[in-house]
Amino acid sequence: MAKMDRGKRPLSPHLSIYRPQITSISSIFIRITGNALLISTLLLVWWLSAAAIGPKAFSVVDFVITSWFGDIVMVLSLWALWYHSLGGMRHLIWDTGRGLELKTAEAMGWAMMLGSLILTFLTIWFLNG
Numbered sequence: 001m002a003k004m005d006r007g008k009r010p011l012s013p014h015l016s017i018y019r020p021q022i023t024s025i026s027s028i029f030i031r032i033t034g035n036a037l038l039i040s041t042l043l044l045v046w047w048l049s050a051a052a053i054g055p056k057a058f059s060v061v062d063f064v065i066t067s068w069f070g071d072i073v074m075v076l077s078l079w080a081l082w083y084h085s086l087g088g089m090r091h092l093i094w095d096t097g098r099g100l101e102l103k104t105a106e107a108m109g110w111a112m113m114l115g116s117l118i119l120t121f122l123t124i125w126f127l128n129g
Helices: 022-053 055-066 068-095 102-128
Strands: none
Touching: 022 055, 022 068, 022 102, 055 068, 068 102
16 A cells, blocks of 8 residues: 655645534534434423323422423423424425525525524413413
C-alpha cells in the first residue's frame, strides 16, 4: 500500500465556516424532537404501568408528572409532538416534488417553527380552558 503523508492533505470544511440555515436547523430539530418523543413515550408507559401496579406506584409517578419539572417536560413534549408532526407534513409535501425551491423550503422551515409554538400554546389554552 502506498504511504500517504496525511499532514499535507486538505481538510474537509468544518461546521464553523458554514452559516446555519433554517433548513438545516429544522432538520436537526426533527431528529431531536423524534428522540425526545421516545423519552416522552417511555414516561407515558411508566405512568400507565404505575396505574396498573397500584396506588403507591401511581402516586410516585403522579408526583413527578405534576411537579414543576413534569410540567416543563409535558410542555416540551407537546411542542416536540407538534414540531415533529409539522415536519412530517413538510416531508410529505416534499415527497410529491413540491416545495423544494430554496425560498419555499425556507418559508416552510419558519412555518414549522412558528406553527409548532402557536399550536402548542393553543393546545395548552384549549386543555386548560
